[in-house]
Amino acid sequence: MPPTKKATLTLWILAALLGGLIFGIVGHAVFPEAVNEILIKWILKPTGDVFLRAITMLVVPIVFVSLVYGAASIGDPAKLGRVGLRVMLIYLATTALAVTMALFIAEVIVRPGTGITLPTDAAFTPKDAPFIMDVFVDMVPKNPFQAMVEGNMLQVIFFALLLGIALAQLGAKAEPALRLAEISNDVLMRVVEIIIWLAVPGVFALIAKVMLEQGLGVLLPLLAYVLTLSGALLLQLALVYPLILYLFTRLSPLQFFKNHIPVMTVAFSTSSSNATLPVSIDVAERRQGVSKGIASFALPLGATINMDGTAIMQGVATAFIAQVYGIELSFTQLVTVVVTAALASVGTAGVPGVGLITLSMVLMSVKLPVEGIALIIGVDRLLDMARTVVNVTGDAATAVIVSKMENELDVEEFYAENAGTD
Numbered sequence: 364m365p366p367t368k369k370a371t372l373t374l375w376i377l378a379a380l381l382g383g384l385i386f387g388i389v390g391h392a393v394f395p396e397a398v399n400e401i402l403i404k405w406i407l408k409p410t411g412d413v414f415l416r417a418i419t420m421l422v423v424p425i426v427f428v429s430l431v432y433g434a435a436s437i438g439d440p441a442k443l444g445r446v447g448l449r450v451m452l453i454y455l456a457t458t459a460l461a462v463t464m465a466l467f468i469a470e471v472i473v474r475p476g477t478g479i480t481l482p483t484d485a486a487f488t489p490k491d492a493p494f495i496m497d498v499f500v501d502m503v504p505k506n507p508f509q510a511m512v513e514g515n516m517l518q519v520i521f522f523a524l525l526l527g528i529a530l531a532q533l534g535a536k537a538e539p540a541l542r543l544a545e546i547s548n549d550v551l552m553r554v555v556e557i558i559i560w561l562a563v564p565g566v567f568a569l570i571a572k573v574m575l576e577q578g579l580g581v582l583l584p585l586l587a588y589v590l591t592l593s594g595a596l597l598l599q600l601a602l603v604y605p606l607i608l609y610l611f612t613r614l615s616p617l618q619f620f621k622n623h624i625p626v627m628t629v630a631f632s633t634s635s636s637n638a639t640l641p642v643s644i645d646v647a648e649r650r651q652g653v654s655k656g657i658a659s660f661a662l663p664l665g666a667t668i669n670m671d672g673t674a675i676m677q678g679v680a681t682a683f684i685a686q687v688y689g690i691e692l693s694f695t696q697l698v699t700v701v702v703t704a705a706l707a708s709v710g711t712a713g714v715p716g717v718g719l720i721t722l723s724m725v726l727m728s729v730k731l732p733v734e735g736i737a738l739i740i741g742v743d744r745l746l747d748m749a750r751t752v753v754n755v756t757g758d759a760a761t762a763v764i765v766s767k768m769e770n771e772l773d774v775e776e777f778y779a780e781n782a783g784t785d
Contacts, residue, residue, distance in 0.1 A: 372560065376628045379567040383632075386567075387574020399575045407572040414565025415633060417558045421641045423511050425551050426663040427523045429644060432544040433659030434527025435537070443528065446765060450661045453607075453761045454669040455705055460603065461671040461753075462704040465595045465678030466697055473594075475587035475679070476686025516637065516667045548659065552648070555641040559625070566632040573744060585742050592679045592746055596672055596753050604760045612767040618778055622650040623759055630755045634747045636666040639755050647759060652773030653766040661765060665758030670721075672750030672757075677704045677725050684726065684735035696729040703728040 390399060437443045469475060502517045504510040510518035530537040530544075582589050605616030626646050630639040640663060647658040681700050685692050692700075703725050723733050766772040 372563075372625075375563045376566055376625060379563045380570060380628050380632065383567040383570030384574060387571040388579055390571070390575050391578035391580075394575075403572050403575060407568040407575070410564050410568035411572055414561045414569070415635075415638060417561055418555075418629075418633070418641055419635075419638050421551060421554060421558070422637050423514055423516075423519060425548075425555075425641050425644060426516060426519055426666075427511065428544060428547045428551060429659035430520060430523035430663050431527045431530070432541070432548045433656045434524050435530035435541050435544060436656040437527075437531065437660065440528065440531065442769075443531070446657060446660060446769065449765050449768060450664060450761060453764060454665060454757070457603070457607070457671050457757050457761075458669065458674045459701055459705040461599050462674040462678040462701050464598065464603070465592075465675040466682055466700060468595050468598075469591055469679045469682035470692065470697065473587070473591045474682070474686055475591040476683040516663075520663060520667060545655075548655065551641070552645050555645045559629075559642060559645075562625075562629060562632075566628060569632040573748075577745060582742055582745065585739065588679070588683050588739060589742055589746065591683070592676060593749060595675045595679055596749050599671060599675060599753050600756055604756055608760050608764060611764045612772075614763070614767070614774070614777060619651070619760070619763065622646065622777065623756060626755050626759060627752050630751045631748045634744070634751045636670075636751060636754045636758070639751070640666045643755055643759060647762050650776070650779075651759065651763050652776035653762045654769070654771035654773075657766045657769065657771060658762055661762040662758050665761060666755070669758055669761070670754050672753030673721065674704045675753065676746065676750050677722050680722055680736075680739055681725055681729070681731065684738065685729075685731055687738060688732060688735060690731060692729065699728050700725055 390402070394402075434443060437446060501515075502521045504515070504518035504522055507518065507522040510522065530540055605619070608614060608616050608619055623646065626639060626643050629642045630636065633639055643662050643666070644658050647653040647662060648655055678700060682692070704721065722736060726733050726735065763772065763777075
């Protein structure tokens with residue numbers, strides 16, 4: 364894509380994001396409710412759904428093809444193990460750090476739930492969280508094709524990694540299959556380039572719909588909670604990731620974020636790491652200079668199990684709910700929250716409503732009332748957009764770090780003049 368078109372697309376997506384926010388906020392305050400309902404039903408929801416369906420359509424094939432290709436292209440089982448270990452350690456470390464920081468801010472510095480009187484009789488019935496050993500058993504699909512149809516990402520990942528490792532072990536005999544996987548990966552990335560143009564109307568519609576439905580008024584009763592969570596997310600995004608990126612790679616964090624802008628805008632509008640995955644892989648390879656093998660391995664894995672933004676929400680929400688109910692958390696309970704939140708991000712991967720399910724697990728682990736989740740449901744949809752941005756940024760930073768560690772990062776591509784304008 365020529366540089367002028369690259370710049371145009373990025374600017375249009377950013378304009379759509381801001382335009383949707385302004386239109387939705389103003390419309391919620393000014394337009395009659397009947398007009399908003401018509402706008403949502405006939406224009407915004409269909410437009411947003413088309414974009415979401417188009418990009419979600421690619422998630423399973425991209426995860427499958429990219430992981431098969433990534434595992435096979437890494438080749439050496441020892442290298443695959445090393446890369447996998449590095450990716451998992453960074454994911455777990457950043458998640459644990461995220462929830463620790465969130466708890467410190469919410470428990471020690473701000474205490475957003477202190478002195479707040481909210482209706483504590485609101486009902487919330489959480490979905491049952493899976494038993495952790497069942498999660499590991501269920502990772503092995505009985506029928507891999509059924510797993511793809513149902514979108515069971517852990518099972519798809521397991522099967523794809525198994526095929527990739529088998530291709531790597533076959534060596535030269537598997538070259539045709541590896542070439543097919545590479546071509547399929549390139550074709551899917553080209554489809555992403557085509558579909559991403561739908562992001563302009565899609566991002567506008569998705570953001571405008573949320574703001575028309577909820578407006579900013581929903582934030583006011585929970586302003587302390589909203590600001591605390593937003594501040595913790597911003598710290599992770601603007602301090603933690605740049606710091607670890609620079610310490611491990613000596614690369615410019617500003618350039619990283621410049622390259623990463625398209626992923627952040629799509630993540631913010633869709634509120635889904637999985638839906639953002641096609642764009643994440645495309646940007647990692649074409650802008651960040653991450654090798655195809657590592658991008659294809661680390662990013663699908665991260666979209667499924669790495670949830671730093673969600674972990675931050677769990678830390679702040681746990682402290683907030685405890686404070687509203689007048690319950691002081693002990694040091695042991697705080698440690699339990701950190702461990703449970705970090706492990707839950709892996710243990711409930713692929714389960715619908717993962718944020719609230721993992722939060723209910725965390726609350727139960729420290730014997731807090733699960734009904735407290737009802738207190739924050741009203742603002743969760745808006746905040747979910749922000750924490751998804753943090754989730755996908757953690758995935759991208761990890762991919763860059765591991766690629767640099769393996770001496771497979773194209774630094775020239777990372778610093779290319781037009782790298783951040785695609």
